[in-house]
Amino acid sequence: MKPVQILIDEELLAGLDEDEEVRRSGRSKVLRGLVSAYLESRREARLDAQYREGYGDDLRVSEELEGWDEEGSWPGE
Numbered sequence: 001m002k003p004v005q006i007l008i009d010e011e012l013l014a015g016l017d018e019d020e021e022v023r024r025s026g027r028s029k030v031l032r033g034l035v036s037a038y039l040e041s042r043r044e045a046r047l048d049a050q051y052r053e054g055y056g057d058d059l060r061v062s063e064e065l066e067g068w069d070e071e072g073s074w075p076g077e
Contacts, residue, residue: 016022022030
């Protein structure tokens with residue numbers, strides 16, 4: 001791991017330090033988790049945008065495939 005220095009508002013830092021998970025695990029671990037979650041949400045947003053660009057906003061099954069979902073037999077039927 002590499003140490004980094006950030007500036008954070010004192011009120012925000014005080015609120016962070018009051019959190020039970022922060023007291024239990026430490027600021028660094030909680031902030032790493034938050035950064036990881038942020039990066040994952042950005043990755044998912046990019047993938048969603050690429051999907052919409054490639055397929056459009058219309059997520060319905062194309063007309064030529066309509067009805068095929070009723071042709072199969074599912075376990076327990």
